Amino acid sequence: MSRIKTKFDPRPMPRIESARPMDDLCVEVRWIAGTRIGRTEVVDLSSAINKYRVYAPLRSDRKLFESLAAGNDGAILEWQEGDFDMAVTTVERLAEEQMTGADFEKFLARNNLTRAQAAAELGRSLRNIQDFIAKPEAVLPRVIALACFGYEARKNPWEVLFGFSLDATFEFVKQEPTVNDNGAEVTFHPAYRRA
Structure with missing residues (x-):
């Protein structure tokens, strides 16, 4: 008997109906199952593609990257008819870690931050913050999204850890x-x- 105890993840498995290559190692995906069901969004895959050697050919060969397709009933993204693939759970995680300009504006409202306060908290210029908001569909740099998630976690760690507020x-x-x-x-x- 194994001593390792695994937790069951109750979230439904994600699946993708379609995928289309975009610029800068991004893909547009349409979700048909999972926590993002019904959404069509652009996901930046650059952090995963640049991290693992197996994806090295995708970094420099645009034609290869454009051979993208959803495979295995939407459970993987595949390139060159299966020579390279990426689990859709990885794509979902990357999608959860990113933030659009519209998401950023909701973050400011949720945390009662002005643009100037956000610039000071995130170590960016006011002009950067205004640019993020001016492009509601654009994906923000990953470091900004993670900083925003961290800001909210630090602000109310009790709710992040336990699911209810200290109040x-x-x-x-x-x-x-x-x-x-x-x-x-x-x-x-x-x-x-x-x-």
Whole structure:
């Protein structure tokens, strides 16, 4: 028996209906299953392609990169009829790590940041921030997206780690306990209550 305990991932497996090569090692994909179902978006594959040697030919050969197709019922992206492939789970992870100008604007609103404050927090010029917002469909540099995710995680780590805010926990502590069938006093946190 194995001592390694694996966790079951309840998310549905992602699948891609179609894929089209774009410039700068990006692809346009249409999702038909998974957490991004129904979306058509441009995903920047450059971090994966530049990281692994197996993809080295894709870096310099544009014609090879344009041989892109969705394969194995949408479970992989493949080039040159299967000579090179990439799991769609990798593509999904890369899509989750990126941010568009529209996503960035939502980030500013969610965190009550002005453009000048965002520039200061992210170490960018105000002009950079304005350029990000001016192009709602453009993909921001990966480092900016990851910095934004980190900013939100630092701002409210309790919610990132446990799925509920610290304020909800304080409200929970103030509640009067209830008595169960055995006569014991119990209180359930709102995040663990059954509907």
